[in-house]
Amino acid sequence: MLYSLYEAGYYATSPLRRMALAARDFWSSPLNPGAQSDIGRRMFANTDLFANLTRRYGKPDWKIDHVVINGRQVRVRPTTVWSSPWCKLTHFARDTSDLRRAGKTELEPALLIAAPLSGHYATLLRGTVEAFLQDQEVFITEWTNARDVPFLEGRFDFHDYIDHIREMLRQMGPRPHVVAVCQPGPPVLAAAALMAEDKEESRPGSMTFMGSPIDARLSPTVTNKLAEDRPFGWFESNMIYNVPPPYQGTGRRVYPGFVQLASFMSMNLEKHKEAHRNYLQQLMDGDGDSADKHLEFYDEYLSVLDLTEEFYLQTIDVVFQRHLLPKGELFHGERKVKPERITDIGLMTVEGENDDISGIGQTQAAHFLCLGLPPELKEDYIQPHVGHYGVFNGKRFREEIYPRVREFIHRMEHSTMVHGSRPKPPARPPAEIVPIRPRAAKV
Template identity: 45%
Template sequence: MDRMSYQIYEMLHLAFAPARAMTDALLHTIKNPLNPLHHTTLGRNIAASAELFERMTRRYGKPMFGLDTTLVDGEEVEIVEEFVWQRPFCGLLHFNRQFAGAPPKQSKLLIVAPMSGHYATLLRGTVEAFLPTHDVYITDWADARTVPLVEGGFDLDDYVDYLADMMRHLSRQKDGVPLHTLGVCQASVPLICAIAAMEAANDPDYPESTVLMGGPIDTRVAPTAVNRLAEQRGIEWFRRHCIHTVPFPHAAMGRQVYPGFLQLSGFMSMNFERHVSAHLEMFNHLVEGDGDSAEKHRDFYDEYLAVMDLTAEFYLQTVERVFIRHEVPLGLMRHRDKLIDLKAIRRTALFTVEGEKDDISGVGQTEAALDLCAGVPAARKAHYLQLGVGHYGVFNGSRFRSHIAPRICDFTRQMESVEA
């Protein structure tokens, strides 16, 4: 039955299609200002019920970043999104700021989004915060169910290769502009491994600095429920219960994946009561005519419910090597059969950021990178713990904008003047 879950999910999605269409038609009819029911309590209740049903049974597509402009030194600048590097499982998206005159001298920032179920747009707030101060790029990971089998697989080694290739593409050696990198959550591990591999090979295209935010570098430190679950169940449980075959009619039909809908069920179950409460509140907002509050709910869940499939090989390797075997802190992590030695990092500065209430990556798990990267001079290492925020607040929200982002900007500027 587990192996048939993806097919059953697809059939249920199709089975609900007529009901969604009828509900959508009902919603538009009730909300028509010419309909007498539109102005009644009964009509608002029917419309609210119809909208919630449609939203809870739809498949959410990939969101847009929607960042059209930013302010640079008080000047409003238009933004054009463009891909500057492309591979089957990832594109490097550049937020190209269209300056009227000569652009200011600002460093490049490569933001490495986590490949953990949500799209890179989850970091919209992260990107937005750095657009005034940096030339920003972000990894736009592909949904595995959209990548045909003919394109091959994608595992942890490929992830590291992709990041190294991107850093070479953006290297200071190309144009003299410093490159800084920022890895969020799961992305912290392959990012630090890619930099270590480049440093060990004396690669001239290393980044000026890397910022690791809420990443599982050493999950033995302050283990969370997520960490304990991985160790208790073991890799074979995940292989049996989490891996499925992409069915027809998707482009990746036949590919082994960890499906997005399973990941979403895991996300939702962690805070099930909160999500139920949020939907009940939205229902009440719609009935009361509180459009602003309802719109905030829509915006959040349009992003939160948009999920993508991960390749089976990448997912299983990450669970086993990062969360079960703790290969990074134990010095056992390998890339293409070569041992990853974090002590090889000498020239890239390191800044770790954690959230006091993070229930995904416990306090101390990311900071552990500072000791593991013993080759980085003390003057080029720093740590910051943000009080009062959870995992999401490490890279988004008001405290991120007012406290974390400014510290990252200060760190990148300082490191450009501190000798490696």
């Protein structure tokens, strides 16, 4: 019912939105002599804000047509190389002639970025992709909005996510590397464990987890506590709704993106209110550059997708309530997932000091699950002064985090896992891994 009311609200405001757009165009027209007056700027600012707050935010474009490597522009073309009804594997193909001119003559590592399926589109990782494109052949998972998948395509759950990761790694050839950002950490680790146990040729050469809830019992955040404090049935009764017409997935049970977005925004509601007040003032002051930065951020932030009922509820159950992976109790079909069977896949974990989504220690827990890995194949890093999004995007990511991840991937590329020689020692000794556990952790 809520989904239908949400849709009805959108269509009910459509006439007002069209009026606001017409007024905005009138007060911003260079032919209007009053456009630069105080009242003109105020009218433009208010109608623009109203139009933006009530419009649809569809899937954003990647807007990556080139990357700068060694001071030279290298053309980039996103290409779909594999797909299912639930996901497509996108390769950011770099122009080979441009690469040669930039001094890149050797084949570079293939890297899969596992984008989160937790509300936002994969384009939220645009800055992450641009950084890795400097030194890797980058592939990324682009998950489909569940409301757009016909009901007859069936289910998609936590275990289907694991199978999709395995299949996409196979599509990339032998020993690709994988970076899991936030939510994908547990299913990616499970996929790697299964592939390692089977000695698959396409098992990862390395895996990097960034701000991932591998063990959500450690340093629990507000998000973790909410998932633990509410009974499982509460999520099923209050967070799941049927997709209404005219979407292709009409009738499918989903966790709607707009509900997830409301949860995101409620965590920092005053901050979002202040940002929009500032935007209004910037428009009235004629500060176009600052206003454009606001729009660029919120065009991405307000673009959300729906999750299937089964994927959302299984994630709550498996990752945030029963903690099956860190307890050694996760089964994939009839097979037990055994991270300790991983012996030749490099492991790096990255956490943010101020992360309020995945607390310090949650990602680091992967090291204690992968008991079969020697110390030289492990690395842990905690980035000072960054929150959750700063772990994979922004200035500190580009200047401090990415160089470390790049060094780790390239070291693993030339290690035992790929070429049969002993791993080179790291340029600096790996940080001592000391998990930070809550005082009342549930074991």
